Amino acid sequence: MSIIMTLRIALKALNRNKLRTTLTMLGMIIGVGAVITMVALGRGAQATIEEQVKSAGTNTININAGNFTQGGVRQGQGMSSSLTAEDATALRQVPGVQYVAAGVNSRGQVIAGNQNWSTQVQGTDVDMQQIKNWPTKYGNFFTAQDVNSAAKVAVLGTVVAEMLFGPDTDPTGEIIRVRNQPFKVIGVMTSKGQSAFGQDQDDTIFTPYTTVQKKLQGIQHINNITVSAETPDTAPVAAAISEALRLRHKLAPGDPDDFTVRTQEEIASLRTETTRTMTVLLAAIAGVSLVVGGIGIMNIMLVSVTERTREIGLRMAIGARGSDVLLQFLVEAIVISLFGGLIGIGLGFALSLGIERFAQWPTSIPADWIAVAFGVAAATGVFFGFYPARKAARLDPIEALRFE
Amino acid sequence: MPVISVRNIVKTYTVGEVTVRALRGADLDIDAGEFVAITGPSGSGKSTLMHILGCLDRPTSGQYFLDGVDVSRMSKDQLAMVRNKKIGFVFQGFNLLSRTTALDNVELPLLYNGGSKMKSVERHRRAMEALKIVGLGDRFHHFPNQLSGGQQQRVAIARSLITEPSIILADEPTGNLDTRTSIEVMDIFQRLNRERGITIVLITHEMDIAEHGTRFIRFRDGKIQVDQKISKRRDAAAELAALPPPEDEPEPPKGDPAASDHGGVA
Numbered sequence: 242m243s244i245i246m247t248l249r250i251a252l253k254a255l256n257r258n259k260l261r262t263t264l265t266m267l268g269m270i271i272g273v274g275a276v277i278t279m280v281a282l283g284r285g286a287q288a289t290i291e292e293q294v295k296s297a298g299t300n301t302i303n304i305n306a307g308n309f310t311q312g313g314v315r316q317g318q319g320m321s322s323s324l325t326a327e328d329a330t331a332l333r334q335v336p337g338v339q340y341v342a343a344g345v346n347s348r349g350q351v352i353a354g355n356q357n358w359s360t361q362v363q364g365t366d367v368d369m370q371q372i373k374n375w376p377t378k379y380g381n382f383f384t385a386q387d388v389n390s391a392a393k394v395a396v397l398g399t400v401v402a403e404m405l406f407g408p409d410t411d412p413t414g415e416i417i418r419v420r421n422q423p424f425k426v427i428g429v430m431t432s433k434g435q436s437a438f439g440q441d442q443d444d445t446i447f448t449p450y451t452t453v454q455k456k457l458q459g460i461q462h463i464n465n466i467t468v469s470a471e472t473p474d475t476a477p478v479a480a481a482i483s484e485a486l487r488l489r490h491k492l493a494p495g496d497p498d499d500f501t502v503r504t505q506e507e508i509a510s511l512r513t514e515t516t517r518t519m520t521v522l523l524a525a526i527a528g529v530s531l532v533v534g535g536i537g538i539m540n541i542m543l544v545s546v547t548e549r550t551r552e553i554g555l556r557m558a559i560g561a562r563g564s565d566v567l568l569q570f571l572v573e574a575i576v577i578s579l580f581g582g583l584i585g586i587g588l589g590f591a592l593s594l595g596i597e598r599f600a601q602w603p604t605s606i607p608a609d610w611i612a613v614a615f616g617v618a619a620a621t622g623v624f625f626g627f628y629p630a631r632k633a634a635r636l637d638p639i640e641a642l643r644f645e
Numbered sequence: 646m647p648v649i650s651v652r653n654i655v656k657t658y659t660v661g662e663v664t665v666r667a668l669r670g671a672d673l674d675i676d677a678g679e680f681v682a683i684t685g686p687s688g689s690g691k692s693t694l695m696h697i698l699g700c701l702d703r704p705t706s707g708q709y710f711l712d713g714v715d716v717s718r719m720s721k722d723q724l725a726m727v728r729n730k731k732i733g734f735v736f737q738g739f740n741l742l743s744r745t746t747a748l749d750n751v752e753l754p755l756l757y758n759g760g761s762k763m764k765s766v767e768r769h770r771r772a773m774e775a776l777k778i779v780g781l782g783d784r785f786h787h788f789p790n791q792l793s794g795g796q797q798q799r800v801a802i803a804r805s806l807i808t809e810p811s812i813i814l815a816d817e818p819t820g821n822l823d824t825r826t827s828i829e830v831m832d833i834f835q836r837l838n839r840e841r842g843i844t845i846v847l848i849t850h851e852m853d854i855a856e857h858g859t860r861f862i863r864f865r866d867g868k869i870q871v872d873q874k875i876s877k878r879r880d881a882a883a884e885l886a887a888l889p890p891p892e893d894e895p896e897p898p899k900g901d902p903a904a905s906d907h908g909g910v911a
Binding site: 257556558 | 696699701702721722725726728729730734736738740742743744745749753754756757758804808
């Protein structure tokens with residue numbers, strides 16, 4: 242008997258019991274729909290991270306003083322005094338390096354009028370604005386002149402500006418106090434949101450690094466250097482930077498680095514990996530419902546075989562071979578699972594779009610997973626349909642015809 | 646040459662620990678064009694013989710030649726093919742597919758017609774023709790639950806005809822029918838037998854039904870006890886003419902499958 246004929250017989254049989262067919266399909270619909278939605282959410286989250294990494298500047302390389310892989314008495318990253326402003330200046334000569342900003346970090350209570358806020362004080366260089374590709378909302382970033390003169394000027398992140406002066410107020414020209422020293426506000430950055438580390442990049446103030454060194458901390462060294470490479474291919478530049486710094490610090494071959502070089506890519510890949518694991522986990526949980534749907538199909542097919550025993554007996558009496566009966570029931574199961582799978586894919590699409598629209602969560606519907614879900618649906622039909630179908634095919638026609 | 650030839654056929658099977666000797670060496674020849682009525686008490690082996698004749702079962706020993714071919718040792722798939730091409734079945738319980746039109750029910754055997762690529766138009770044409778032969782030319786698209794018992798049995802007869810078999814095996818076809826409908830069904834069998842030369846083997850409990858045949862066989866204890874020509878054969882057409890015209894037949898029930906699905910296959 243031809244496949245088309247088998248398909249037609251199966252469709253007629255399913256059509257005879259529409260409600261049951263639909264309910265059985267529901268298992269597959271929910272299973273496939275859940276897998277697609279979960280993966281779409283996961284992929285959406287990954288895309289967001291990639292977006293964040295891009296906003297942080299894909300070309301960025303961070304150099305921190307100290308080396309936390311170093312043996313002996315370990316010092317926290319950035320706590321060592323091994324980096325100097327001269328190191329930063331020297332890195333400008335390294336091929337492939339475009340922008341360089343020395344950095345000294347501090348924390349402190351920032352006060353304006355009767356408002357105060359504890360925040361991060363980032364001493365940095367003028368290049369920071371180019372490296373992070375970060376425009377100001379009000380006023381301007383500080384200048385090379387300010388850096389040279391260690392001027393007490395501050396550029397506020399939006400969070401700090403809001404906390405001290407209220408939202409949508411231009412505080413340019415106001416005076417704030419940082420560790421009891423007056424700083425003049427010369428600008429406010431635009432909002433940048435979370436970094437790839439989940440840190441609020443807007444909860445900070447920027448001042449020249451020289452100001453932090455001399456006026457706030459009284460130190461000669463710097464904590465870190467942020468470099469921007471000319472191209473996103475940062476690995477060779479990072480290697481060249483290491484080489485240059487080792488030379489400047491007169492480290493013998495075999496000596497460990499007294500600094501740590503990290504590319505943005507390395508930082509980002511860690512979080513992307515985490516999200517991917519999460520996606521797989523969610524998809525696996527959704528996959529359980531797919532299996533449950535498959536068991537539902539097997540359950541109904543078994544009931545159906547028992548219920549249609551006399552039909553099977555009759556079909557055999559008029560010339561159906563065991564293989565014809567097997568194929569008929571198998572095709573019925575596959576039709577249920579494939580149709581259910583198709584509708585499930587549609588449901589997954591609808592849910593993903595709904596979540597994106599109403600919950601504002603980014604989603605990305607993955608083409609490869611649609612193929613996977615469809616394939617799994619078909620395989621489920623074959624796997625869970627085979628046992629009932631074989632049971633039907635092995636019936637004895639005489640017994641089957643007598644069945645009440 | 647006889648169309649059915651059974652030689653010393655034995656069938657034993659075990660139910661639990663009891664061995665049942667259903668057939669204990671029966672010999673039987675049926676010529677083409679005969680109308681054989683088989684009777685016998687329950688457990689006499691007539692049903693077992695029917696299953697073997699219908700190629701639904703294989704004998705424990707002995708031989709069965711159908712159209713000169715020994716089918717007693719054929720494989721299951723070969724037997725399925727033989728059933729499809731050479732044998733038509735009519736059952737007591739009709740065994741029609743429910744929620745399936747008369748036309749589709751009649752077409753069913755053609756779907757298993759050994760991979761022959763018959764066009765659906767051709768299948769339809771043949772199914773319509775078969776339904777017309779049994780007098781249901783106006784019931785093509787009715788579902789079994791919209792037909793009376795007699796009409797359902799006629800659909801089943803049309804189904805048995807569609808592959809143009811040489812034998813029709815009827816297992817108590819009038820068991821679920823009233824007297825008049827029974828005679829109507831016997832009329833159809835007699836016409837098929839007379840006009841088309843189809844060999845008919847009929848199992849029945851009722852003597853008056855058996856007397857519509859040309860030959861009478863009684864089974865007892867797995868053997869043939871009586872085998873004789875029927876001298877005064879009943880003519881169903883004449884009987885029908887003699888009966889009072891049918892009282893207004895109550896409308897066959899419509900649409901409620903639960904109430905009227907007797908004999909239908911779920």
